[in-house]
Amino acid sequence: MRSRWSYVYFAFYLLLGVVLLFLNNDLSKAVITLMNVIIVLVPLIGTIFGVMYYYNSQEFTELLLAQPIKRSSIFLGQYLGVALSLSMSLILGLGIPFVFYGLFESSAIWDFSLLLITGTFLTLIFTALAFNIALSNENKIKGFGYAILLWLFLAVIYDGLFLMTLILFEDYPLDKVSLIGTMLNPIDLSRTLILLKLDISALLGYTGAVFKQFFGTSFGLIVSFVMLTIWVVMPVLRIVFKSKKKDF
Amino acid sequence: MKSITVFFIAIFIANISIAQTIEVCNTCPVSTLKEAITQSKDFDTIIVKKGTYKEHSIFIDKSLTIIGKNYPVIDGEKKGEIITIKADNVTVDGLFIINVGTSYTEDYAAIRVRNSKNFVIQNLVLENLFFGIYIEKSRDGKVYHNKIIGDAVEEYNSGNGIQLWYSKNVEIEHNYVEHVRDGIYLEFSDDCLIKNNISTLNVRYGLHFMFSNDDIYQDNTFENNGAGVAVMFSKRIKMYNNLFKENWGTASYGMLLKEINDAEIIGNIFEDNTIGINIEGSNRITYKHNNFSNNGWAIKVKGACYANTFTENNFLYNSFDIAYNSNVNDNVFDKNYWSNYTGYDLDKNGIGDIPYRPVKLFSYIVNRTPETIILLRSMFIDIIDFSEKVSPVFTPDDLLDNNPQIKKLTW
Numbered sequence: 108m109r110s111r112w113s114y115v116y117f118a119f120y121l122l123l124g125v126v127l128l129f130l131n132n133d134l135s136k137a138v139i140t141l142m143n144v145i146i147v148l149v150p151l152i153g154t155i156f157g158v159m160y161y162y163n164s165q166e167f168t169e170l171l172l173a174q175p176i177k178r179s180s181i182f183l184g185q186y187l188g189v190a191l192s193l194s195m196s197l198i199l200g201l202g203i204p205f206v207f208y209g210l211f212e213s214s215a216i217w218d219f220s221l222l223l224i225t226g227t228f229l230t231l232i233f234t235a236l237a238f239n240i241a242l243s244n245e246n247k248i249k250g251f252g253y254a255i256l257l258w259l260f261l262a263v264i265y266d267g268l269f270l271m272t273l274i275l276f277e278d279y280p281l282d283k284v285s286l287i288g289t290m291l292n293p294i295d296l297s298r299t300l301i302l303l304k305l306d307i308s309a310l311l312g313y314t315g316a317v318f319k320q321f322f323g324t325s326f327g328l329i330v331s332f333v334m335l336t337i338w339v340v341m342p343v344l345r346i347v348f349k350s351k352k353k354d355f
Numbered sequence: 356m357k358s359i360t361v362f363f364i365a366i367f368i369a370n371i372s373i374a375q376t377i378e379v380c381n382t383c384p385v386s387t388l389k390e391a392i393t394q395s396k397d398f399d400t401i402i403v404k405k406g407t408y409k410e411h412s413i414f415i416d417k418s419l420t421i422i423g424k425n426y427p428v429i430d431g432e433k434k435g436e437i438i439t440i441k442a443d444n445v446t447v448d449g450l451f452i453i454n455v456g457t458s459y460t461e462d463y464a465a466i467r468v469r470n471s472k473n474f475v476i477q478n479l480v481l482e483n484l485f486f487g488i489y490i491e492k493s494r495d496g497k498v499y500h501n502k503i504i505g506d507a508v509e510e511y512n513s514g515n516g517i518q519l520w521y522s523k524n525v526e527i528e529h530n531y532v533e534h535v536r537d538g539i540y541l542e543f544s545d546d547c548l549i550k551n552n553i554s555t556l557n558v559r560y561g562l563h564f565m566f567s568n569d570d571i572y573q574d575n576t577f578e579n580n581g582a583g584v585a586v587m588f589s590k591r592i593k594m595y596n597n598l599f600k601e602n603w604g605t606a607s608y609g610m611l612l613k614e615i616n617d618a619e620i621i622g623n624i625f626e627d628n629t630i631g632i633n634i635e636g637s638n639r640i641t642y643k644h645n646n647f648s649n650n651g652w653a654i655k656v657k658g659a660c661y662a663n664t665f666t667e668n669n670f671l672y673n674s675f676d677i678a679y680n681s682n683v684n685d686n687v688f689d690k691n692y693w694s695n696y697t698g699y700d701l702d703k704n705g706i707g708d709i710p711y712r713p714v715k716l717f718s719y720i721v722n723r724t725p726e727t728i729i730l731l732r733s734m735f736i737d738i739i740d741f742s743e744k745v746s747p748v749f750t751p752d753d754l755l756d757n758n759p760q761i762k763k764l765t766w
Contacts, residue, residue, distance in 0.1 A: 136672065136694060139672065142732065143732070143734075143737075146734070147734055262734055263734050263735050263738070264735075266730055266733045266734065266735035266736070267735045269730065270720070270727060270730055270735065270736075273724050273726050273727050273730075274720070274723070274724050274727070277723065277724040277726075281724070281726040282726055284726075285726040285727075285729045286729070288729075289729055295729075295730075295733070298732060298733060299729065302731055302732060305732075306651065306674040306731055306732070308603060308627055308628060308629050308649060308650055308651035308674065309629065309650075309651030309652065309674035309675065309728065309731065310651070310728060310729075310731075311603050311604060311605070311607075311629055311651070312604075312605060312607075312629040312630065312651045312652070312725075312728070313605065313725045313726070313728050315725075315726070318726075319605070
C-alpha cells in the first residue's frame with residue numbers, strides 16, 4: 108500500500124518537474140512556480156496521506172500491538188515510514204528532471220535545494236500533524252475532516268486572518284507581530300524562507316529594524332530552520348505520548 | 356654668418372617663449388609645482404616627474420598643460436584645496452592627488468575649475484578626498500579616465516566625486532567613482548554628456564541631477580549605491596543604455612525621477628534593485644526597451660505623473676511590476692513583456708489575447724500597511740489578487756497593457 112502510493116506521488120512530481128521545465132524554459136521562473144506548489148500541495152498531500160495510512164493500517168497496528176514491541180517504536184516507525192517515503196518521492200521526483208535540465212551548472216541550485224529542504228520539512232510536519240489527528244479520532248470521516256480543515260486553515264485562512272489583523276492595527280508598530288505571526292505557521296515560515304532567497308529586494312524595502320535584521324542577515328535563515336525543527340519535534344513527541352496512553 | 360647665428364638664436368628664444376617645457380622633480384632646480392607655475396608663461400608645458408610633492412592651494416592662472424609622469428603624488432596633507440584652475444585651455448593629466456582638507460564651511464576639492472573654458476582633466480587618481488573634481492561656472496571641458504576613491508561614511512561630512520555647478524557642455528567619460536557622497540553631481544548644468552562611467556558604493560547617489568537640462572547620460576554602470584540615480588527638477592534628460600544594479604535598502608531605488616519632464620529612458624537595465632524606478636511628478640517621459648529584472652518593485656508611481664508611455668519593455672520576475680498609490684491613471688502601457696502574464700495567444704500573433712493588469716491589489720495593500728509584505732506570494736494573497744483582477748476596485752481599472760507580448764522582447 109505504502110509503496111504503491113509513493114510511486115504515484117513520485118510520478119506526479121516527476122511529471123510536474125518535466126512539464127514546468129518544458130513549458131518555462133527558464134530555471135528561475137520554474138523555481139517560483141515550484142515554490143507555490145511546495146507550500147500548497149506538499150502539506151496537503153502529507154496530511155491526506157498520513158491520515159489515510161493510519162486508518163488503513165489500523166487493524167495491522169492492533170495486531171502488532173499484541174506483540175512484545177514498544178508502542179513508541181511501532182508508531183514512530185509508521186510515521187517515519189510514511190514521512191520519509193513521501194520526502195524521498197518529492198526529492199527524487201523534482202530533483203531528477205532538474206538535474207537533467209542542468210541544475211548543477213545553474214546559479215539556481217541553492218534556491219532549488221532550499222525548496223527541497225523546506226518541502227521535506229513540510230512533509231515531516233504535516234504527516235506528524237495528520238498522525239496526531241488520526242490518533243485522537245477513531246471516526247475516519249471526522250479524522251479526514253479535521254485533517255483537511257487543518258490544511259485549509261494553515262494554508263489559506265490563517266493568512267487571511269493575519270492580513271486582517273495587520274490592516275486593522277496598522278497604526279501600531281507591527282514588525283514584531285508580523286514576524287511572530289509568521290513563525291507560528293509552518294507554511295508561512297517555509298514561504299518566508301524561500302522569499303528570503305527569491306524576493307529579497309522587495310523585502311528589504313521595508314523600514315522596520317526587526318525586519319531588516321531578520322531579512323538582511325543569515326539570522327532569519329537560522330531562526331526559521333530552528334522553528335521548523337521545533338514544528339517537527341512537537342507533534343512527533345505528541346505521537347509518542349498519545350500512543351503510550353491510548354486504549355485500543 | 357653672425358646675422359644667421361643671431362637669427363637662429365632669435366628663433367630659439369622665440370620658440371621657448373611660445374612653448375616652454377618645465378620639468379619638476381624632487382632634485383630638479385624647480386622642485387615644486389607652485390614654483391613651476393610662477394615661472395611659466397601661457398601655453399607652457401609642465402612635466403611633473405615621479406615623487407611626492409607636499410603642496411596645497413596651487414593656483415593655475417595661465418593656460419598650462421600639466422602632465423604627470425608615472426603618477427607623481429600631490430599630497431595636500433588635509434590642509435585645504437589642492438589645485439584650482441582659473442584660466443582657459445588648461446590640461447591636467449596623470450597626477451595622483453591625495454589628502455584633500457575637510458571643511459564644513461568651504462567645499463575643498465582635489466581639483467577645482469573656476470570660470471574656465473576648454474579645460475581637460477584626465478587620467479587623475481584621487482584618494483582621501485572631500486570633493487573630487489569640482490567644476491564651477493565653466494564650459495566646454497572634458498573629464499576623462501579619472502579614478503576617484505573616497506572614504507565617505509556619512510552624508511553630512513563628505514563631498515561629491517565629480518561636481519558640476521553652473522557649467523555647460525562638459526563631457527564626462529570613462530571615470531570610476533566610489534565611496535563618495537554623490538558619484539557625479541550636476542547642478543544648473545546644461546548640455547553635458549556623461550558616458551561610460553562606473554559609479555559604485557556611494558553613500559547617496561551614483562549620479563545626481565538638480566535643475567540641469569538637456570543632458571545625456573549613457574552606458575554608465577550604477578551599482579550598490581545608497582540610491583542609483585536621482586534626476587530632479589530637470590528637463591529633457593536623455594538616459595540611454597545604463598545599468599542600475601543592486602541598489603538595496605529601505606529608501607533605495609535604481610532611479611528616482613522627481614519633477615522631470617520630457618525625458619527619454621531607453622535601453623536601460625534595472626536589476627536586483629529594491630525599487631527599479633521611483634516616479635514622482637514626472638510628465639511626458641518615454642520608457643522604451645528597458646529591462647526590469649528581479650526588482651522588488653519595477654516601477655513605483657507616487658502620483659502626479661501624466662502622459663508617460665511605457666512601451667516594449669521587459670518586466671522579468673519582479674516581486675511587483677507596477678505600484679500605484681491612487682486609482683487614477685493617465686499613463687500608457689503598451690506592448691510590454693510581463694513574465695507574470697498568465698494569458699494565452701490563440702491567434703498566434705505573439706500578442707496575448709487578454710489584457711494584462713500590472714497593478715495588483717496586494718501592492719496597494721503593501722503601500723498602505725508595509726508590514727503585510729511578509730505575506731508576499733501567499734495563497735490567500737493570490738486569491739484576493741485574482742478577485743481584484745476580475746473586478747478592479749482599489750487599483751486603476753484603465754491601467755492595462757492591451758498588447759502584452761508572449762515572448763520576451765529582444766532588440
